[in-house]
Amino acid sequence: MPAEAKVSAKVNKPAKVDARATAPGSPPLTERQEARRRRILHASAQLASRGGFDAVQMREVAESSQVALGTLYRYFPSKIHLLVATMQDQLEHMHGTLRKKPPQGERAAERVAETLMRAFRALQREPHLADAMVRALTFADRSVSPEVDQVSRQTTAIILDAMGLEHPTPEQLSAVRVIEHTWHSALITWLSGRASIAQVKIDIETVCRLIDLTAPDAHE
Amino acid sequence: MPAEAKVSAKVNKPAKVDARATAPGSPPLTERQEARRRRILHASAQLASRGGFDAVQMREVAESSQVALGTLYRYFPSKIHLLVATMQDQLEHMHGTLRKKPPQGERAAERVAETLMRAFRALQREPHLADAMVRALTFADRSVSPEVDQVSRQTTAIILDAMGLEHPTPEQLSAVRVIEHTWHSALITWLSGRASIAQVKIDIETVCRLIDLTAPDAHE
DNA sequence: CGCTAATCTAGAACAAGTTTCAGACTTGAT
């Protein structure tokens, strides 16, 4: 198992491609490029679904997606970037799916817990994929911050959706952040076999109680 | 930056050494072996203090600690094992230090928050070391579960100490678990530059409020 | 259509984690 040979890596690149999907900032991709990008993400998710983080090998991703290794690296400057992008992609699906059937609970805490448990059940269907994405997310270093942040924003949006809030207070945002922390860390302990599914459920329900604390007598 | 070349790794080894320090389970180490182990952990912490996770290179650790590469791997079957063991080591110090000056807060929540903030300030003094240890901890896969669990137990002990509890209820244990989740994840976001120190403080204080929920009218 | 810059490809090369191997050294028990 080779190691993280970055040290002096992932700097000075001519004109990266990545970083679109949600931020068409740089040059808009041509159709073929968009197609390549999609093939890559698909191959990544597929390999991840098989064997998790370790099974996503850059050479294999390149081959599966019919792209040269160098090109793969032009689109995603590292394996971590690739997997985080894969997560962004999956999260979008998820958010779309969740939107359709909003949770029924009466209190916000219940709705958030139910939403997260739904997401959790979805992840359980592809535990290897979950492994790859979550491990990449928590292992990411500063060079991936923008992408990780994007994932975080998307997650926040999902939770706020479930809470039914438009203009959260700073207090409520803190609670949401703590919920996200718990969500990620609980997933990790489940993925590494140190906590059962039931345990994760309890932890999620426990942390969601914080929501009740942040707007008990408030209106909305 | 090489990758995780484990796949078929870290299985069938004759008679590992590792796994003592707290669990003198297997064969007791001779004096020279104990010394080697200590040299290795010291070298690991030193290299980590310099440049974080990436700076802990197995060849360098071996050289610094005057041990052959093969021997290093006999003591610690992977870089992750090594760094998690380094964390166990540091945590013991920390627990000892914290014991001496127990936090003063009145409510349990305050004491826990203060304790964690103390630990956080200690980590801030060696951010690179913190980076190496925390990244290893969250990246660890199933093969490191026992060691990661040990770290988790030690952390739990520290928190329960601060709460002043001997016999926590299941509810309280849930709260403690959630606090640990938040602690780890908040550290990650700080280490990767996505959250400020102030933010981490707020998150810790926020999650600690859960404690008040678990034994409000209970006695003590 | 013909040109130039940017992009893509195939493949070699490099870095660091991990494994393997033959031989020297220790340890523990006889």
Added chain:
DNA sequence: ATCAAGTCTGAAACTTGTTCTAGATTAGCG
């Protein structure tokens, strides 16, 4: 003190992430 089993060493080999290079292709433009 002596021998077998278990350790340690030094060095090479292997794996997979990452970088680099030279030559094809493609895209956009006049």
